[in-house]
């Protein structure tokens with residue numbers, strides 16, 4: 745790999761951000777195709793490729809998804825004590841209605857049969873594989889000059905009902921994609937003093953846990 749290629753990869757890794765504010769400008773189908781092809785080239789346990797992508801651009805369906813996310817956001821506030829609950833409720837945690845496109849990324853645990861190589865030991869490796877595909881989408885959208893937000897605030901059955909997803913399929917993520925004029929230079933949760941990046945050196949052990 746050339747130095748330029750190497751730098752390009754690290755650049756996109758460090759530049760990529762979770763975004764929750766979008767412009768209404770449409771995205772060309774060719775770009776969406778490239779992003780989904782990048783997703784489809786992610787690693788997966790036993791090469792099971794457990795993902796599907798439901799592309800939602802209908803305002804009506806996006807409004808219903810936004811309702812499911814808003815309901816969950818309100819419900820989750822009970823986990824925090826007074827001041828933190830107020831801070832939590834002030835956070836913008838999704839941009840579903842703003843973004844021109846929402847992609848529901850799903851996981852089919854039955855794909856590849858009951859003995860997918862490697863999945864017998866750790867069943868959740870199917871969901872982990874889908875997360876790898878989503879990270880590829882995140883990097884690809886960033887390289888395309890697009891913004892992407894991962895929304896996980898919802899009850900899975902609400903999303904199943906709205907998108908007519910069968911009961912055995914897991915709706916892993918609602919992904920908002922669009923252009924933005926507010927691409928953050930650091931994580932939004934860091935900017936609003938919710939959480940900060942830990943020192944990687946403190947997370948690395950040598951030989952055994954804690955050392």
Ligand SMILES: Cc1cc2nc3c(=O)[nH]c(=O)nc-3n(C[C@H](O)[C@H](O)[C@H](O)COP(=O)(O)O)c2cc1C
Pocket residue numbers: 760761762763764836837838894895896897930931932933
């Ligand atoms: C599995 C997963 C679920 C997430 N769910 C949400 C979410 O529901 N709402 C939201 O605003 N951000 C969500 N995020 C984005 C994180 O808040 C974000 O990645 C983190 O704050 C670090 O910021 P960065 O992605 O810009 O580096 C999620 C991220 C991951 C990996």
